[in-house]
Amino acid sequence: QLQLVESGGGLVQAGGSVRLSCVASGGTFNTYIFGWFRQAPGKERDFVASISRQGGGTMYADSVKGRFSISRNNAENTVWLHMSRLKPEDTAVYYCAAGPGVDLTQNGNLYSDWGQGAQVTVSS
Numbered sequence: 779q780l781q782l783v784e785s786g787g788g789l790v791q792a793g794g795s796v797r798l799s800c801v802a803s804g805g806t807f808n809t810y811i812f813g814w815f816r817q818a819p820g821k822e823r824d825f826v827a828s829i830s831r832q833g834g835g836t837m838y839a840d841s842v843k844g845r846f847s848i849s850r851n852n853a854e855n856t857v858w859l860h861m862s863r864l865k866p867e868d869t870a871v872y873y874c875a876a877g878p879g880v881d882l883t884q885n886g887n888l889y890s891d892w893g894q895g896a897q898v899t900v901s902s
Contacts, residue, residue, distance in 0.1 A: 780805040780876045780891040787872065787896035795862040798896055800874030801855060805891075808832065808852040811877045813889055814859045816870035816898075825884035826872070827859060837882045842868075864900045871895040 786798040800812070813828035827848040828837045836848055845864075850857045857874060873896075875889035883889075 780807075780810065782874045782876060782891055782893035784872065784874050784893045784896040787898045789899045789901060790864055792864060792866055792900055792902050794864050794900075795860070796864065796898060797861070798859040798872055798874075798898070800857040800859075800893055802857070802876065803855065805876075807855045809878065810891075811879060811882060812848075812850060812857045813875045813877065813883075813886075814848060814857075815873045815875060815886055816868075817873070817895075818867075818870040821870075823873070823886060824870075825886065828882045828884070829857065830882055831880070835882055837884065839884070861898070864898075866900045866902045869898060869900045871897050 780802045781804045790796050814826040817823040829848045833850045847860045874893040876891040877889040
């Protein structure tokens with residue numbers, strides 16, 4: 779079971795950028811796909827992005843395509859979510875998740891390990 783720790787959230791103005799980091803420990807990092815999910819107050823958790831085990835494949839929610847980028851470094855056991863051209867509706871707690879599967883997926887139920895979350899607040 780992986781332990782995941784997110785960092786890098788905070789308050790940012792609309793149009794700005796922020797990068798979230800997720801550091802993993804306790805497992806074999808390159809055997810997991812990773813995803814980022816977010817949950818706004820009073821709303822369900824939504825898929826944001828995912829990345830394949832070697833980083834060659836990515837998937838994004840339509841709402842973030844062209845603005846967000848997911849990447850990973852298997853030597854550093856780290857996954858990043860770079861968010862740009864932020865909008866107030868991007869305000870949420872962002873969660874890093876690891877899944878033991880092979881295929882990229884938006885289904886949160888297929889991810890086995892989750893971080894504690896990082897708050898991102900975008901002011902208008």
